[in-house]
Amino acid sequence: MTATLHSNDPVLATFAEEVGDSDPVAIAGNRTRWDLGGPLDEGTRLLEPPSGIVEYTPEEMIVTVRAGTTVADLHEMLATRNQWTALPERGGTVGGAIAVGQNDYHRPARGDLRSSVLQVRYISAEGKLVTGGGPTVKNVSGFDLPRLLTGSLGTLGCIAEVILRTNPIPASRRWYRSSDVDPFAVRSRLLAPGPILWDGETTTVMLFGREVAVKADRDRLSALGSFAECDDPGAPTGERWSLSPADLASLSTFDTGSFIAEIGVGTMHADKPQPRTPLSPGMRLVHERMKTEFDPNGRLNPGRVVGAR
Amino acid sequence: MAIFDRFRTRRTASNDDPLLTDLRHALSPERVKMDGAQRSLISKDASVFTGGVSGPVCYPTSTEEVVAIMHIAESHGRSIVPRGAGTGLAGGAIPLGGPIVIAVTKMNDILEIDEENGVAWVEPGVVNLDLSRHLEPYGYHFAPDPSSQQVCTIGGNVANNSGGPHCLAYGVTNPHVLALEVVTAAGDVLMLGGLDAEPDGYDLRGVFVGSEGTLGITTKVAVRLTKNRPAVRTLLLSFATVRDAANTVSAVIADGIVPAAMEVMDRKITQAVENYVHAGYPTDAEAVLLAEVDGPEEGIDIDADRIREIGLENNATEVRLAADEPERALLWKGRKTAFGAIAQIAPDYYLHDTVVPRSKLADVLDQTYEIAERHGILLMNVLHAGDGNLHPLLIFDGREEGVLDRVLAAGEEIITASLAAGGVLSGEHGIGVEKQRFMHLLFSDDDLDHQNRLRRAFDPNCRANPGKVMPMGHSCADIQQLRSVPTGVWG
Numbered sequence: 001m002t003a004t005l006h007s008n009d010p011v012l013a014t015f016a017e018e019v020g021d022s023d024p025v026a027i028a029g030n031r032t033r034w035d036l037g038g039p040l041d042e043g044t045r046l047l048e049p050p051s052g053i054v055e056y057t058p059e060e061m062i063v064t065v066r067a068g069t070t071v072a073d074l075h076e077m078l079a080t081r082n083q084w085t086a087l088p089e090r091g092g093t094v095g096g097a098i099a100v101g102q103n104d105y106h107r108p109a110r111g112d113l114r115s116s117v118l119q120v121r122y123i124s125a126e127g128k129l130v131t132g133g134g135p136t137v138k139n140v141s142g143f144d145l146p147r148l149l150t151g152s153l154g155t156l157g158c159i160a161e162v163i164l165r166t167n168p169i170p171a172s173r174r175w176y177r178s179s180d181v182d183p184f185a186v187r188s189r190l191l192a193p194g195p196i197l198w199d200g201e202t203t204t205v206m207l208f209g210r211e212v213a214v215k216a217d218r219d220r221l222s223a224l225g226s227f228a229e230c231d232d233p234g235a236p237t238g239e240r241w242s243l244s245p246a247d248l249a250s251l252s253t254f255d256t257g258s259f260i261a262e263i264g265v266g267t268m269h270a271d272k273p274q275p276r277t278p279l280s281p282g283m284r285l286v287h288e289r290m291k292t293e294f295d296p297n298g299r300l301n302p303g304r305v306v307g308a309r
Numbered sequence: 310m311a312i313f314d315r316f317r318t319r320r321t322a323s324n325d326d327p328l329l330t331d332l333r334h335a336l337s338p339e340r341v342k343m344d345g346a347q348r349s350l351i352s353k354d355a356s357v358f359t360g361g362v363s364g365p366v367c368y369p370t371s372t373e374e375v376v377a378i379m380h381i382a383e384s385h386g387r388s389i390v391p392r393g394a395g396t397g398l399a400g401g402a403i404p405l406g407g408p409i410v411i412a413v414t415k416m417n418d419i420l421e422i423d424e425e426n427g428v429a430w431v432e433p434g435v436v437n438l439d440l441s442r443h444l445e446p447y448g449y450h451f452a453p454d455p456s457s458q459q460v461c462t463i464g465g466n467v468a469n470n471s472g473g474p475h476c477l478a479y480g481v482t483n484p485h486v487l488a489l490e491v492v493t494a495a496g497d498v499l500m501l502g503g504l505d506a507e508p509d510g511y512d513l514r515g516v517f518v519g520s521e522g523t524l525g526i527t528t529k530v531a532v533r534l535t536k537n538r539p540a541v542r543t544l545l546l547s548f549a550t551v552r553d554a555a556n557t558v559s560a561v562i563a564d565g566i567v568p569a570a571m572e573v574m575d576r577k578i579t580q581a582v583e584n585y586v587h588a589g590y591p592t593d594a595e596a597v598l599l600a601e602v603d604g605p606e607e608g609i610d611i612d613a614d615r616i617r618e619i620g621l622e623n624n625a626t627e628v629r630l631a632a633d634e635p636e637r638a639l640l641w642k643g644r645k646t647a648f649g650a651i652a653q654i655a656p657d658y659y660l661h662d663t664v665v666p667r668s669k670l671a672d673v674l675d676q677t678y679e680i681a682e683r684h685g686i687l688l689m690n691v692l693h694a695g696d697g698n699l700h701p702l703l704i705f706d707g708r709e710e711g712v713l714d715r716v717l718a719a720g721e722e723i724i725t726a727s728l729a730a731g732g733v734l735s736g737e738h739g740i741g742v743e744k745q746r747f748m749h750l751l752f753s754d755d756d757l758d759h760q761n762r763l764r765r766a767f768d769p770n771c772r773a774n775p776g777k778v779m780p781m782g783h784s785c786a787d788i789q790q791l792r793s794v795p796t797g798v799w800g
Contacts, residue, residue, distance in 0.1 A: 057666070057668075058563065059559060059562060059563035059667065059668060060562075060666050060667055060668060061562065082565060101507070101512070102507060103506070103507065112484055114512060114515055115480060115483065115484045124755070124759065128755045129755070130753075130755050130756055130759045131752065131753070131756050132756065132759065132760070134664075134732075134733040134751070135666070135731060135733075136664040136665070136666065136696070136697055136732060136733050136736070137696055137697075138472060138476065138481060138664050138693070138696040138697070138698050138736040138737060139664060139733045139735070139736065140469065140470045140481075140519045140735045140736065140737060140738070140739050140740075141733045141734040141735050141740060141744075141748070141751055142734075142740060142748060142751075142752065142757075142760050142778060142779075143516065143520060143760040143761075143763045143764060143778070144483075144515060144516045144518075144519055144520075145756075145759060145760065145763065147483075147512045147515030147516050148511060148512060148515070148516050148763055150512060150515075151507075151511065151512050152511055156511075157759075167567070168565040168566075168567065191536055191538070191539065191604070191605050192536070192604070192605075209604070209605070209608060210607070210608030210611055210612075211608075212607040212608045212611070213604070213605050213607045213608040215607070216605060216606075216607040217605075240507075242505040242506045242507040242508065242509065243505050243506065244426050244503075244504040244505045244506075245425060245426050245427060245504075246423070246425035246426045246504075247505070249425065262506070264427075265506050266504070266505050266506035267506040267507065276509065277509075279509070279510055280499070280500070282493075282497040282498065282499045283499055283500075283501075283510060283513070285497070286493075286499065286513060286766055286767060287510060287511060289765070289766040289767075289769070290511055290762075290763070290766040292766075293762035293763070293765055293766050294759070294762055306510055306511055307509050307510030307511065308509055
């Protein structure tokens with residue numbers, strides 16, 4: 001018997017040939033986060049990843065999708081079976097979202113992106129198709145290449161296809177806004193609130209779940225202050241900050257300009273960029289060794305660096 | 310089941326060994342054990358495998374002492390094996406070739422409960438259930454709940470990416486660990502991950518969890534606090550066939566419900582459990598499904614009722630809702646002591662851990678019974694059905710001549726059948742030494758080569774738990790390939 005995870009998809013074989021094994025290459029999705037990790041070396045050959053939904057089994061809560069598929073197209077398909085994924089909807093591709101590794105602002109309701117990538121298939125620096133992980137939600141069979149590739153900015157392999165965990169879309173989702181309620185009180189009052197966005201003055205919160213549960217949470221909100229129903233405010237824009245939930249309680253210590261903070265999560269979107277702290281020497285060593293192991297000649301997405309130096 | 314003969318010719322240290330002297334100087338004499346009884350105990354874990362050979366067993370109490378052990382190990386050309394409670398079922402903690410064993414059981418403090426960040430900082434030797442009990446007054450628990458939770462350690466949970474019945478809704482250990490302080494085999498102290506939303510750099514925290522002690526040793530863990538659910542409904546559904554139970558599980562998920570847990574037990578194990586704990590399980594049903602939903606009080610009965618309906622649509626012969634917390638606790642006690650109940654039947658068991666797509670559960674379960682019958686082995690099935698995670702128990706008396714060969718042969722066929730159904734080797738027990746030789750069935754040489762590269766980035770000289778996970782033929786798989794071991798060290 002041969003490995004069951006390995007379909008002989010000619011599309012992936014063709015992509016492997018395109019990636020090749022010698023010259024500098026980078027994958028271009030929709031370039032919505034193109035500048036992350038620094039400027040790409042000049043003269044790098046750009047490639048488009050394969051696209052298309054390969055297999056969707058809603059009863060298993062998994063979907064196999066090629067990297068070049070847009071997240072919007074994927075979610076449109078999943079919505080026909082009332083499911084979604086943790087991937088952010090902001091105009092990009094599936095492969096791009098995974099290479100970048102950033103979460104959607106609906107994270108408390110949709111789940112964590114890094115936990116949703118069950119299997120990754122990528123083309124190595126040597127031009128070989130490599131598979132990591134597997135098609136099941138639970139899997140501890142060997143080292144976790146999907147976690148390594150997620151957020152690696154294309155520096156370790158060219159992501160070709162992934163299997164993602166899908167989740168049921170909650171029966172009810174409602175947004176409420178208040179200008180007189182402490183967002184941290186909302187978080188501690190509710191059992192499992194959806195996203196709580198705060199700009200320093202206004203608290204906007206999504207409640208989700210069964211209709212009766214949303215209604216009960218709505219009543220709990222009323223006990224805290226006045227809330228009015230509103231539309232989903234959309235994805236916050238601006239410079240992305242990675243803070244701890246407790247950091248958000250003392251935002252005055254940061255020089256951010258205007259901001260929108262994801263309470264309970266720690267992500268913040270602000271006018272000014274976050275000052276980055278370089279990796280510790282020990283972490284830097286492991287990062288450099290990881291890059292050398294996976295891409296000894298530095299041909300994958302050259303110029304881009306993961307982790308501040 | 311002595312499968313490690315190739316590792317058995319290693320030197321063991323005498324009391325005036327310079328290695329022992331250095332370790333005892335760095336820790337304290339009483340926390341470095343070299344007596345035969347201790348090393349014999351440490352040479353095994355909860356798996357069926359024997360044949361491990363332990364070197365000195367160290368009980369550090371601080372990160373600094375772990376660093377010192379790593380440096381001493383390096384200077385003496387020894388490898389190290391991390392160890393928690395030794396409850397692993399895949400042989401991951403079994404010492405091969407006389408390594409220094411670093412037992413974390415004395416690093417067992419709960420250091421800080423940080424409600425603002427939703428984490429607790431704990432040392433790796435904290436026992437899983439002790440942590441949840443400690444968190445109870447604060448209204449939280451640690452979600453992963455392996456059956457061994459009364460004794461297994463958080464450090465072991467991190468190493469194995471442990472699961473448990475309630476991982477269906479809450480996930481396995483990985484998403485419940487936000488940050489890890491680890492010590493590499495070279496003695497570097499690294500902080501992996503962080504309390505911030507999206508820590509910078511490669512997701513080294515994510516890859517460390519589940520790496521079975523091969524990337525280093527955990528010395529501090531920031532675990533996620535999970536709020537206790539105000540409402541819980543536990544249903545016990547009985548079926549005339551295992552297939553009906555498995556189909557119910559698939560149908561519940563397909564209906565858009567993700568229960569906190571869905572556990573199936575077949576008739577034989579249900580009878581054993583009932584004899585053992587008297588939990589009120591029906592002993593005449595061919596299969597029982599324990600399904601639990603939790604969350605806010607509002608709406609919970611909608612989910613519970615829907616599960617009842619789906620069960621009845623799939624031929625459930627009885628559906629019972631646990632009336633109160635004591636009844637619920639008793640039902641779970643039965644499920645969680647299932648493996649203990651086996652001791653009434655035969656002295657030994659071999660527990661498998663494959664995962665298959667939920668829709669294939671019924672077919673693969675049928676095959677497990679057929680395989681066991683053909684090999685003349687008693688088989689019982691208990692499974693984390695919601696996750697598709699099978700736990701076929703092959704039950705035997707090791708004193709019976711030739712039985713081990715049949716158990717191994719049946720196990721291998723079960724693994725092959727699971728992979729043929731599109732499954733994977735392990736859901737929560739890991740690869741250890743148990744399933745190394747099956748890795749080629751799941752992965753190509755190129756896949757395994759890349760897994761090995763990940764490992765080498767942390768531990769280029771293969772000093773941390775060598776001989777585990779990777780199959781023979783890959784570096785770090787065979788301890789005799791250790792690259793920087795001075796000639797003659799192994800004697």
